[in-house]
Amino acid sequence: MLRSVAVIAMDGVAAFELGVLAEVFGTDRTADGFPGYRFAVCTPDGGPVRTQSGFHLVPHSDLTPVDHADLVAVPAHAHAKGPTAPEPVLDALRRAHARGAHVLSVCSGAFVLGAAGLLDDRECTTHWNYADDLAHRHPRARVRCNSLYVQDGTVLTSAGTAAGIDACLHLVRQEHGSAIAVKLARRMVVPPHRDGGQAQFIEAPMPRTPDAPTLEPVLGWLVAHLDRNISVDDLAARAHMAPRTFARRFRAETGTTPHDWLTNQRVLLARRLLEETDLGVQAVATRAGFGDAATLRHHFGRRVGATPHAYRTTFRERV
Numbered sequence: 001m002l003r004s005v006a007v008i009a010m011d012g013v014a015a016f017e018l019g020v021l022a023e024v025f026g027t028d029r030t031a032d033g034f035p036g037y038r039f040a041v042c043t044p045d046g047g048p049v050r051t052q053s054g055f056h057l058v059p060h061s062d063l064t065p066v067d068h069a070d071l072v073a074v075p076a077h078a079h080a081k082g083p084t085a086p087e088p089v090l091d092a093l094r095r096a097h098a099r100g101a102h103v104l105s106v107c108s109g110a111f112v113l114g115a116a117g118l119l120d121d122r123e124c125t126t127h128w129n130y131a132d133d134l135a136h137r138h139p140r141a142r143v144r145c146n147s148l149y150v151q152d153g154t155v156l157t158s159a160g161t162a163a164g165i166d167a168c169l170h171l172v173r174q175e176h177g178s179a180i181a182v183k184l185a186r187r188m189v190v191p192p193h194r195d196g197g198q199a200q201f202i203e204a205p206m207p208r209t210p211d212a213p214t215l216e217p218v219l220g221w222l223v224a225h226l227d228r229n230i231s232v233d234d235l236a237a238r239a240h241m242a243p244r245t246f247a248r249r250f251r252a253e254t255g256t257t258p259h260d261w262l263t264n265q266r267v268l269l270a271r272r273l274l275e276e277t278d279l280g281v282q283a284v285a286t287r288a289g290f291g292d293a294a295t296l297r298h299h300f301g302r303r304v305g306a307t308p309h310a311y312r313t314t315f316r317e318r319v
Helices: 013-025 087-098 107-115 131-138 161-175 178-188 213-223 232-240 241-252 257-274 281-287 293-304 309-317
Strands: 002-009 038-042 071-074 101-106 149-152 157-160
Touching: 002 013, 002 087, 013 038, 013 071, 013 101, 071 087, 071 107, 087 101, 087 107, 101 107, 101 161, 101 281, 101 309, 107 131, 107 157, 131 157, 149 309, 157 161, 161 178, 178 241, 213 232, 213 241, 213 257, 232 241, 232 257, 241 257, 257 293, 281 293, 281 309, 293 309
Parallel strands: 002 038, 002 071, 071 101, 101 157
Antiparallel strands: 149 157
16 A cells, blocks of 8 residues: 655756645645655755756655655656766665565656666656657667556656656556545546547657658648548659659658558648637548548547547647
8 A cells, every 4th residue: 555655856856747746645635535645755865956947945854765665756857868866866766666666757757767777678658758868778668658657567657747647646546546546636626537648749740851852842732632532643643753663762751651641641630620620520530631530530549549539628729
């Protein structure tokens, strides 16, 4: 049972990500029927640390509580992708994991877990903007760049900022049951569970090909006519190439097939229509070139990780 939580804060700690952990585990709500936790913010030497926002934070303790905590959490830090965390911090994380404690990171805190060796041969995630760097720095880690959070054994990693809330609620649900997790989410005025992954938060602009202007007119025309039924043969003819030559050239310049590129562009258009218009799902499917709502849902779900309706609910611009 989860009863004690230790959060490791170092210089450059991100205030919001630290605040997420404090809100979920450091706020006493026992009078309202919520479980209570012994909560400690720890620094390597017990002294104040400077936050990423510029103000200083006075901790509860040095790293001593880490050796007894049921959950050890590492929020994002401004320097997490840079110099390695202090060795006492890495040792404390290794000891916590070895004795079976939960270890959780928020956003770039995953780099600290990686430096401690806790991501080796494990699935994990971090903010989509850092995922490639995490995979490069820790090649044994299996980075899932599209996940809001990933649990592999007792190691739990989350994506950027608010995804830390999702990970914390997941742990509360796992430890205390769905009723408590839903009640806590309602208290915090957040969804008890978010569908989809990080793909729905990533801008995916049209790839540029400055070194190969031959296909630029074709790509520009294609983006302007996504509602049409277009074949590879049609595109090859527009580029004055044989279909096989066109397909090879297309992959060389964009890194993918014409079909996959076209589908991604249609999904991007559908995202914008869902955000900015009142069109129904069928109308969005027609305008984006999918033909029908079922086809749109299929491709949208695969690439965005959410249904068109759920995506619109989250991102719709309200006047």
